[in-house]
Amino acid sequence: MKNRMILPAVLAAAFLMVLYFAFPLKGKTTGKNGAQTAADSLTQKEDSTMETMNLTEEEWKQRLTPEEYRVLRERGTERPFTGLYWDNHENGTYKCAACGAQLFSSETKFDSGCGWPSFYDVSSSDAIELKKDYSFGMIRFEVICKKCGSHLGHVFNDGPQPTNLRYCINSASLHFKKEENPKTKNK
Numbered sequence: 001m002k003n004r005m006i007l008p009a010v011l012a013a014a015f016l017m018v019l020y021f022a023f024p025l026k027g028k029t030t031g032k033n034g035a036q037t038a039a040d041s042l043t044q045k046e047d048s049t050m051e052t053m054n055l056t057e058e059e060w061k062q063r064l065t066p067e068e069y070r071v072l073r074e075r076g077t078e079r080p081f082t083g084l085y086w087d088n089h090e091n092g093t094y095k096c097a098a099c100g101a102q103l104f105s106s107e108t109k110f111d112s113g114c115g116w117p118s119f120y121d122v123s124s125s126d127a128i129e130l131k132k133d134y135s136f137g138m139i140r141f142e143v144i145c146k147k148c149g150s151h152l153g154h155v156f157n158d159g160p161q162p163t164n165l166r167y168c169i170n171s172a173s174l175h176f177k178k179e180e181n182p183k184t185k186n187k
């Protein structure tokens with residue numbers, strides 16, 4: 001007889017707990033008091049991933065091609081004159097191949113003769129991060145995507161006016177998005 005009473009009681013308690021946890025999840029967005037629920041910290045985590053993207057190396061491996069992974073995540077360098085974009089002269093934007101952040105524009109691309117896509121400026125200084133790189137007995141500045149922390153290439157100070165900078169970027173780190181011709185746009 002006892003068991004017959006226990007089951008509905010357990011179900012009712014479970015139902016109340018579901019209600020208790022479900023409603024703060026929808027209603028509250030900021031935890032002003034100390035009683036921050038797990039749901040709140042979850043939504044906050046989601047907010048922060050809007051700006052940065054932190055995946056495990058295993059997750060990156062699944063998302064990227066082997067060559068992209070080698071360059072972006074293992075700070076590799078593609079062989080010059082072999083990438084997709086060193087000789088690309090089409091108008092458009094260059095996005096991070098790992099996270100899609102907009103990094104460069106065809107407007108600042110120039111022929112440097114080095115065999116890698118070269119730009120004299122970034123789309124936005126917020127998009128990248130520079131880090132001193134002492135590898136191969138040189139002092140260089142590594143260019144890193146700010147959103148996902150992936151390796152893009154290096155920047156040198158032998159570029160053209162007006163910045164005198166040369167962002168030497170691997171094609172494997174970029175995805176080119178061709179600008180649509182305004183005349184053929186159906187809007």
Ligand SMILES: [Zn+2]
Pocket residue numbers: 096097098099100101145146147148149150
């Ligand atoms: Zn990125």
